[in-house]
Amino acid sequence: MSHTNSVDSLVSVAVPVNPDKMKRYEKFADEIAALIRTGVLAPGQKVPSVRHASRTYGVSPSTVFQAYYLLESRGLILAQARSGYFVRELAKRPLPEPEVSARAAQTSVVDVSELVFSVLGSLKDPNTVPFGSAFPSPDLFPLARLARSMSHAVRELSPHAVIADMTEGNADLRRQIALRYMVSGVMLPLEELVISTGAMEALNLCLQCVTRPGDLVAIEAPAFYATLQVLERLELKAVEIPVHPREGIDLASLEDSLARLPIKACWFMSSLQNPLGASMGEDKKRALYDLLQRHQVPLIEDDVYAELYFGSQPPKPVKSFDREGLVMHCGSFSKCLAPGYRVGWVAGGRYAEQIRRLKLMTTISPSVPAQAAIADYLQHGGFDRHLRRLRHALETQQASMLASAARHFPASTRVTRPAGGYFLWFEFPEQVDSLQLFQLALAQGISLAPGPIFSATRRFGNCARLNYGHPWDAQSERGMEVLGRILASF
Amino acid sequence: MSHTNSVDSLVSVAVPVNPDKMKRYEKFADEIAALIRTGVLAPGQKVPSVRHASRTYGVSPSTVFQAYYLLESRGLILAQARSGYFVRELAKRPLPEPEVSARAAQTSVVDVSELVFSVLGSLKDPNTVPFGSAFPSPDLFPLARLARSMSHAVRELSPHAVIADMTEGNADLRRQIALRYMVSGVMLPLEELVISTGAMEALNLCLQCVTRPGDLVAIEAPAFYATLQVLERLELKAVEIPVHPREGIDLASLEDSLARLPIKACWFMSSLQNPLGASMGEDKKRALYDLLQRHQVPLIEDDVYAELYFGSQPPKPVKSFDREGLVMHCGSFSKCLAPGYRVGWVAGGRYAEQIRRLKLMTTISPSVPAQAAIADYLQHGGFDRHLRRLRHALETQQASMLASAARHFPASTRVTRPAGGYFLWFEFPEQVDSLQLFQLALAQGISLAPGPIFSATRRFGNCARLNYGHPWDAQSERGMEVLGRILASF
Incomplete structure (x- = not known):
């Protein structure tokens, strides 16, 4: 599918704009964002000053300004009075990445449907913290338009x-x-x-x-x-x-x-x-x-x-x-x-x-x-403008969940850091049984998608998928904290 | 499913009305309509006078009036000045009913899909007389509401x-x-x-x-x-x-x-x-x-x-x-x-x-x-009111198609006379090949559904289904005439 990051003034035309035509400042912002996501620029770290960046990367100071402004609106960096920009609350000690999954038996008859339905059935309560949901928050969509x-x-x-x-x-x-x-x-x-x-x-x-x-x-x-x-x-x-x-x-x-x-x-x-x-x-x-x-x-x-x-x-x-x-x-x-x-x-x-x-x-x-x-x-309707907003919201929410996981989850937890979407995949310490985790969390009003529902052979028993597609708030933070306590109890 | 024929003033309530509560004149109209449909009252025949009907059936004259007015609006009878009401142009010589289908081989592997798709594919031209269509005319639906x-x-x-x-x-x-x-x-x-x-x-x-x-x-x-x-x-x-x-x-x-x-x-x-x-x-x-x-x-x-x-x-x-x-x-x-x-x-x-x-x-x-x-x-929205209108329109259109078939189709044609819906099933003389009829008719801008697409064993080779779900007009009449000529050529 096609996707564009054209400027807002262009989005009302029906024909999507070629991504190659994106503004220089947007490209520069993306480069910095990638450095942050991959941990090159760590949380709390100062990003290059405007003067330094302009000189080093051969872009005009106004381009750098615009890029930093964009990154700030995306929630990735934070301006501190008279000190410049700093990487936001991304994990102090970022959790490492999981490893590639092992090879399974050659072929398998699939028999997971019952388990999936029992998990999905548990998601109906609207008061549950929806980490197990398959959709992003509907509030992120232009439903009125x-x-x-x-x-x-x-x-x-x-x-x-x-x-x-x-x-x-x-x-x-x-x-x-x-x-x-x-x-x-x-x-x-x-x-x-x-x-x-x-x-x-x-x-x-x-x-x-x-x-x-x-x-x-x-x-x-x-x-x-x-x-x-x-x-x-x-x-x-x-x-x-x-x-x-x-x-x-x-x-x-x-x-x-x-x-x-x-x-x-x-x-x-x-x-x-x-x-x-x-x-x-x-x-x-x-x-x-x-x-x-x-x-x-x-x-x-x-x-x-x-x-x-x-x-x-x-x-x-x-x-x-x-x-x-x-x-x-x-x-x-x-x-x-x-x-x-x-x-x-x-x-x-x-x-x-x-x-x-x-x-x-x-x-x-x-x-x-x-x-x-x-x-x-x-x-x-302005599809491309909506998409840019949606992507930025999800990127910010991912950062919040990653930071929260680093604060509350065991240090030996591993986690993915995807360049899009609204799911994180957590690999917990060996002794964690994610089906049990699922039950215990649900009893405290928190849903999640346990690892075994993602496998024909019920593997990934110590893994779980968490949805960060909902605006991050105190309830989300509390949910992560509770999950952290349950994880510690294993 | 439930259905009601309550008076119009009741239809805006959400709860459907019990059909037992229909008005006396509606019941009486239905009884007369059934006599017409089954041929007891033949086309051109005078329906009982108001005085006679009132005396014979024990209903008030005003009930008879209302019933006849309803039947006239349904297109089943026609008022003639100073002579009373007459059954409308239903077949002068009504075509007989088909017989029950013969028993087929005990079980059959079904292989008819290709044939069906080739027939359906032919229905796309909006200028075709849509006797082959599977839907009634969308003009009969309350799309604006x-x-x-x-x-x-x-x-x-x-x-x-x-x-x-x-x-x-x-x-x-x-x-x-x-x-x-x-x-x-x-x-x-x-x-x-x-x-x-x-x-x-x-x-x-x-x-x-x-x-x-x-x-x-x-x-x-x-x-x-x-x-x-x-x-x-x-x-x-x-x-x-x-x-x-x-x-x-x-x-x-x-x-x-x-x-x-x-x-x-x-x-x-x-x-x-x-x-x-x-x-x-x-x-x-x-x-x-x-x-x-x-x-x-x-x-x-x-x-x-x-x-x-x-x-x-x-x-x-x-x-x-x-x-x-x-x-x-x-x-x-x-x-x-x-x-x-x-x-x-x-x-x-x-x-x-x-x-x-x-x-x-x-x-x-x-x-x-x-x-x-x-x-x-x-x-x-007034669902029940819409349904009554739709049913009456279809009933009228059925009468028109039956009459037209009697005028144009071979005398040995048999046809159903269903108490609803928008399809007639024609059984033509033995020598008619309905797949060939389908091709010849299509060449003249008329679609129909040939018999064999309705059978796992490709039977009903001399049958066809015709849709009367579209308001009857000169084009419909011409379509039946052309079909009649093709049928005669077999």
Whole structure:
């Protein structure tokens, strides 16, 4: 998907702006932000003075000023009167990163659904601290502006379109999505695009398109729990591929599995993988594509967090290297714009027509008014401006949770530091049983997603995924403190 | 589902009105309408004078007047100055009814999807006379009023609900649906109700819930083509049960099949069956339930045309006799209120929880704004008033198509005369090949649904389903004339 960091004055035009055109000060701010995120610039440390930075990096003092102002608004640095800027309360003693997951048994029958439902069922109480939630706070979305787009769209909807749009999808929406692909470097023939009832439906249809019960599917370990549930429902067997917490799946391991096993499809999140937050680099994505192309194994690329990257450069999807329609690239507006509207899509490559037919046989169509509302919003609502705000909010909240974890969690805890999204993955000391942790925390009004729901083989028993997608407040801080006390009791 | 024919002044209240409370004149009008529909009162024939009717049937003259006025507005009778009322242009020589379908081979692998898609693909041209369409004209729906409900609903939607409603469905909508069940005599525990992305998703989920690939499913012959496509997709085998064109499935045949074959589920439309329009009587529905209960075979009751009955008495679903949660009753707003919104439901009986879980694993949720809009409309929009208008429009249009068919089609054509819905099923002379008819008609800008797409075994080669759901006009009349000429050429 495409993404832009154009200046605010440009965001009201419908065509997304090329990220290469971003302002110099934004680029500089991103470079500093990356230094902070990776711990090069430690919490409490002074950032280079304007004069020093201007001289050293060859940018004008006003560029540096603007960049620091931006970083301050993102919550990454703090101005102190007469002393300059300092890195904010990021961990005093940052927790280290987890290591790459070990290899699992070769293939596994998946049987995790019951466990997942019991965890999800526990999330319903709105008074619970929502660290276990799968969504960012709905307060971060422009729901009022969307409502205006909806009102406008349904008034304009022709009776003919109400029926016709069920087969093909809303034409404006399809065009807008294709445009965003174009800007991000993927020239997508419109026929490849199938609008779906959220990405979840698209992923289901893709998988049904290329597998039959009993087939092998390569997935990540740890993987998004719904992936496991879908495999279980379709009676598919999982081949778990280890994932590096920053760099994504282990290609050598995948290559080995592809050589030895009749894998029928891969289902990977190449950017901001759930739950680790890992993003593969461009070269690695290209290498992954080449490997799959050699084996002629289709890739279902689950890219629902595509718009939630930090910094200014949107990660390219593996789809951008696809020369022969082998990649089914699934996206959604649920995590970045309109939760509950249930509008997603797949750029289905050579499988698009078959996916479209499967869709007509299962749900027929996503809601036509919801499609029309999002199309209207994309054209007139200021999507790129909203996205910049959302990314900045999530980046700030990540910093707060990381800092809080460093204050309250055992020193031997490891944690990821993803360049986007709204999840942290914690690896606790060996003796912690995260299912037990889950129960104990819930009894104190705090939810979390325990490690074993992310594994076909119930591994990651000492891990948990925590959601930082909600504005950080005293309740969040108290939640972390309570978790810290429970962790200490193990 | 519940249905009411209360007077207009009552329709704005949210609670649907008991059909028993309908006015005397409405009942009397329905009795006369039934006489017309079944041919007792022939076209051109004078209906009893007001004085005569009042004396004979023991109703007041003003009741007779009101009833005749209603029948005139429904297009069934015509006032002629100083001569009284006459039955309108229904067939001079009404075409006879088809006979019950013959029994097919015991079980069949379904392979009809390609054929269905090629037929459906031909329907896209908006200039085609839409006799092949699966929907009534969208002009018959209160889209502007719905748009107001949508605007109101999205403005009121809380950020919390946008996420929470995905798991449980909109609470108001669930309550409104349960209320309508209650009025129609089904006391439905709210937990049984699962909101879905149209009835199509509900039907898919129900089937997945109670079958595995290779299983046998009893369906109607002819059956709704999507039923066949779904069976094909899920690799289920069909046991075709013959259907009487007025009374529905042949119970003896079903009983025989249940005794001999390991049937895992039945998928039937007990009212206004698509394509025949047959509706089982209450006693037969009860007998069907008892039969299935003895064999402990679940029924998926596809009741999407429930609201489109003619007359005043809503047909009861088989679900109303369900004592032990064996019936999954699927309904939808797509055919009676809000096409394109994609909101349906299933009252899932003992399978409800499993259906809900399957839904969370496939599409997660139907669109939350669409649910909220329909909930708002049900409370404030005048649903029952709209339904009465819609039913009357369809009844009039059916009369027009029947009359036109009698004028233009070969004398040996047989046709159904359903008490609702918007489809007629034609059985043409033996030598007519309806797939060829379909191609020839399409070349002249007329669509239709050829018989073989309604059969797992490609039977009904001389049959076709015609849609009368669009306001009857000169183009419709010309379409029938052209079809008549093509039919004569066989």
